Amino acid sequence: MSRLDIFISRMIAQRDILNHIQANDLLPAEGAVLEVGLGNGRSYSHLRELFPMRRIVAFDRHLGAHRTVLPGPEDFVMGEIRETATAFIGTGAALAHADIGTGYPEKDAIIVTWLPELLAGMLAHGGIAVSGLPLDHPHLHQLPRLPSVEEGRYYFYSRT
Numbered sequence: 001m002s003r004l005d006i007f008i009s010r011m012i013a014q015r016d017i018l019n020h021i022q023a024n025d026l027l028p029a030e031g032a033v034l035e036v037g038l039g040n041g042r043s044y045s046h047l048r049e050l051f052p053m054r055r056i057v058a059f060d061r062h063l064g065a066h067r068t069v070l071p072g073p074e075d076f077v078m079g080e081i082r083e084t085a086t087a088f089i090g091t092g093a094a095l096a097h098a099d100i101g102t103g104y105p106e107k108d109a110i111i112v113t114w115l116p117e118l119l120a121g122m123l124a125h126g127g128i129a130v131s132g133l134p135l136d137h138p139h140l141h142q143l144p145r146l147p148s149v150e151e152g153r154y155y156f157y158s159r160t
C-alpha cells in the first residue's frame with residue numbers, strides 16, 4: 001500500500017469515526033474535547049464544526065495550525081504532551097482525539113507505553129478516546145470498527 005493510500009485511509013477513518021460519534025450522540029453531556037496533536041489543525045477544525053458548543057483544547061509541541069483555525073491561547077497547550085497533558089487528568093473530558101502516531105513502529109511502541117494511561121485519566125466515565133494508535137488500558141473499552149475503517153487503521157474506545 002502506498003504512503004498516499006495509507007494517508008487517505010487514515011483520514012477517512014478519522015473523519016468517519018468523529019462523524020459517527022457526533023451523529024450518534026455518543027459523548028457525555030458535559031466535558032471538553034481534547035485534540036492531542038494539533039498539527040496543521042485539520043482535525044481540530046473538523047472537531048469545531050462537529051462540537052461547536054464544547055470547549056476544545058489542543059496540545060502540540062509547537063503551534064503549526066493554519067491561521068484560519070488557530071485555537072485561542074487559553075485553549076492551546078504547548079509542549080511535550082506526555083508532560084503538559086497531565087494537568088488535565090481528572091478534568092472529565094468528553095472526547096480525546098490523538099493523532100500522534102509516527103508510522104515508525106519503534107517510535108509508536110514507546111508512545112503506546114504512556115498514551116493510554118494519559119487519555120484514560122483525562123476522560124470522564126463514558127467519554128470517548130479516538131486514536132490512530134491502539135490504546136491498551138483496562139478502563140478503555142474498544143468500540144466496534146466502522147465498516148469504512150480499515151482494520152488496524154484507527155481505533156475508538158469508551159472510558160468505563
Ligand SMILES: C[S@@+](CC[C@H](N)C(=O)[O-])C[C@H]1O[C@@H](n2cnc3c(N)ncnc32)[C@H](O)[C@@H]1O
Pocket residue numbers: 036037038039040041042043044059060061062064079080081082099100101
Ligand atoms: C499527525 S500530526 C496531527 C495532525 C492533525 N490531526 C491535523 O489534522 O492536522 C501530529 C502532531 O502531533 C504533535 N506531536 C506528536 N507527538 C507529540 C508529543 N509527544 N508532544 C507534543 N506534540 C506531539 C506533532 O508535533 C504534530 O504536529
